[in-house]
Amino acid sequence: MSKRGVSKISGNSSPKVGEATTYSITEWYPATPQAQRNAAGVTWELFKKRTNGSFTTTNIKKIGSGTFTFGEVAQRNTYRLEAYLYEPEGSGSTCIEINPQPVVIPRINKVELQYVDDSPGTVFSYTEKMRTRAQCVNLSGQKLKFSLWEDDAAGDGHNANNLLIETKEATVNSSGVAVAEFMLTRALMQKAMQGETDPQKLEFYVTVEYFSNRKHATDNVNVNNPLPVPTTRPQPRPQQSSNNNQPAQPSQSSPNNVPPRAQGSPAAEKPQSQKEEKGITDTVTDWWNNLELWDWGESSGTIEPTQPPTQQPAGGRTVSIVQSPQSNSEDGCPRCKILVREEVDQIFTEASEENKTALINAFNEGNKLFNIDSCLRKAHFFAQVLAEVGTSLNLNEPESFNYSARRLKDGDYVRNGVGWVKDLVNGGHYSSGTWASSPFSYFKTHHAQANLYGRKDLNRYNDNGIQAANSREIANLVYADENRSARYKLGNVNPGDGWKFMGKGIIQITGRSNYTEVNRRLVRKGFDFDIVNNPDSVLNHRESVLSAMAFWYWKDLQLRSNGGREVVDGITRIVNEGTSTYNQRKTNFDKTYEVFQVAKCSPVENTPTTPSGNWRLPIDEPMLCLYSQGGALKPWHGSFGEKIRDGVSNHSGSDLLAVPGTPVYACLKSKVERVYTSTTLAGKTIVLKVIDKETFKTLKTNYVPIYSEKGELTDKGFNHDGDIYLVFMHLSSFGTFEVGTTVEHNDVIGYTGISGRNGNNFETRNPHLHFEVNNVGSAGGLNGKCNPMVYFKFKTETEMTAADKSKQEEIKNKVWK
Secondary structure, eight states: OOOOSEEEEEOOSSOBTTSOEEOEEEEEOTTSOGGGOOGGGOEEEEEEEOTTSOEEEEEEEEESOOEEOOOGGGGGSOEEEEEESSSOOSSSTTEEEEOOBOOSSOEEEEEEEEOTTSOBOSEEOTTSEEEEEEEEESOTTOEEEEEEEEOOOTTSOOOGGGTEEEEEEEEOOTTSEEEEEEETHHHHHHHHHTTOSSOOOEEEEEEEEEEEEGGGSOHHHHHHOSSOOOOOOOOOOOOOOSSTTSOOOOOOOOGGGSOOBOTTSGGGGSOOOHHHHTTOOOOOTTHHHHEEEEEEEEEEEEEOTTOOOOOOOTTOSOOOOTTOOOOSTTTTOTTTTOOOHHHHHHHOTTOOHHHHHHHHHHHHHHTTTTTOOSHHHHHHHHHHHHHHHTTTTOTTOOOOOOOBHHHHHTEEEEEEEEEEEOOTTTOBEEEEEEEEEOSOHHHHSOHHHHHHHSBBBSSSTTOOSSBOOOHHHHHHHHHOGGGSOGGGOOSOOSTTHHHHTSSBTTTTBOSHHHHHHHHHHHHHTTOOOOTTTOGGGGGSHHHHHHHHHHHHHHTTHHHHTTSOGGGHHHHHHHHHTTOSOHHHHHHHHHHHHHHTTGGGTSOOOSSOOOOOSSOOOSSSSOBBOSBOTTSOBOGGGGSOEEEEETTTEEEOSEEEEOOTTOEEEOOSSEEEEEEEEOSSTTOEEEEEEESOHHHHHHTOOOOOOTTGGGTBOSEESOOTTSOOEEEEEEEEEEOSOOTTOEEOTTOEEEEEOOBOGGGOBOOBSSOEEEEEEESSTTOOSSTTEEOGGGTSOOBOTTTOOHHHHHHHHHHHTSOBO
């Protein structure tokens, strides 16, 4: 059969980063019917080149549009763009191999205001933190200046010198993003100092500026601007006049308040910023003597005294995924855009018609607002919902506390029971069957309350023959903040909060704090019901579904849902960390993956690839340290990054929690390169040079830094094909081997410790193994090194179980020395 569809495309194979590039169809196969030669039905799919030369899909597809904009991270990679009507061919004239190029002129592309949960916003509270995010091109590693200033109304009479609230600096990361945070309480304090004791609405701007040194603006400017122009000052913006016949009047700002523009820069082509028009400058010694303004961007917002503050998620900073598709809802896949009865029927096989209709209507009302708008994201969402409410889709049933006294204290046989034992004191029970342990740590040490409030059966399981469970009292005890450790508090500080804010909805939202955060997202999206003052409203069909979707959005699960089966456990830990249904939820995902036909829309590998060869992790069950050396909850401190430690110091490896004396293993077949005791903080150190580099290369993952805005990087000039060294620091003792000998994977090479300068122990609350992957052996710094997470999988804070976190806290509570 003759080929049909697109036979040839054309377009720029070296597009500039940050610039929209359009690719077009130039030829069709002759056998293609004329009616099908419609560009609107053509799929444009982008593939990324792997290290082995093959291409894998990026899951970025567009139907009917061949326009693509490549971000800054794309310039490190090679892509293949293909257009097709039916299936991609993988080679030939239907493809273009693309190598995105850095732009010649650096610039600030966009400035966006965000709440602390990383959602965009324009209205803020005086008592919250605001983030400003600048998206840049070709400015990685450069510093930007962020200025927060009040936009006073005309005639207010404020001196321009009093309008500046705060100035901060931030460095553009490798993804082209710089973020600065402002505490808006400073604006409140400034108003108070100006005599305003009851400030009302405040309008503000954040201006982001990049200044170049006069002596080296950039080499590119001189090369690409053969007709240089003199340093310019910006033209004022036209001023609006009530008399249309009046010409625009220039700004009255003093020219001394306007920084000089660098020749050939984006700023030289722009008018004055609002900041310049107001005459707002910074007190900087000899500011204009050394620097010229290269580019600027601005964004405005409002502070309202009645606006509730946004709280940062308890799990820390959210994940920002650069260059990942947000959804396919605009790309033409009809299944992405809507939930239909056929899909619901296959998942919730025992649900009533009323429940299924309510689910469909509510989901389709909120899916675009909460970004659960691709087939893959729907598959992840409903895999969790299915585990929470079952196939009967009980939308309006709250969490159950019908536990026996025996189950609360320790555990009980709950299914497949045999041998009924009648116990008039503790309650009847089976002598064997399927055992279920206590779900609440509180009752394990409070047996009297368990006996008082737990269910006690008499003649058969769940007959309440002696007493029924007092669900209200159980909920109030286990969910009260006073009975929970600091890490697991729920904001339940008032009597009765445990029962009032127990788990409700198709994803069981639990606790006053969680209800409050979910409610805030609902309000921002325009919904008019209040689940904080009326928490039982979550038992209504519509409110149940939309609240679950708002929870999903708050926790950034729409971003975490861009992977396959391998990301399910991480999502489960956020939805219901203490559940025993981790495996079931992966099975659910297998089902929903098929139901939503993800393979036809945005296919992903549904099982992690298995590396070849012999290898292992450096210690057993490794996990990153949650706490810093001093015991502060700073889980990013142990990750690889630039100034990742409070914006001050770099960290060149991964810190893996390990009590002293834990065995340390060779990860791959290697040569012992160096064994020494450092005069620096590294202490007793072993350096291995990897021999089995082929196996090492198969370990590589598509790891996305989870603390990128803290400074986490994937690498700093690391060469995948160069010499590979594994470095192990802070050891207590070395294994029995000599320098130059070969060690196999799984060989014990030493034992963890807390050794520092000259081998002396240091004091810490996070004893750990410092583990590095690099090209430079024992050299310090970041250059030539790689984030170990790119090759080795260690548990992160979102993947740790309750037991893992309890272990971390227990170790933190001791001073190790």
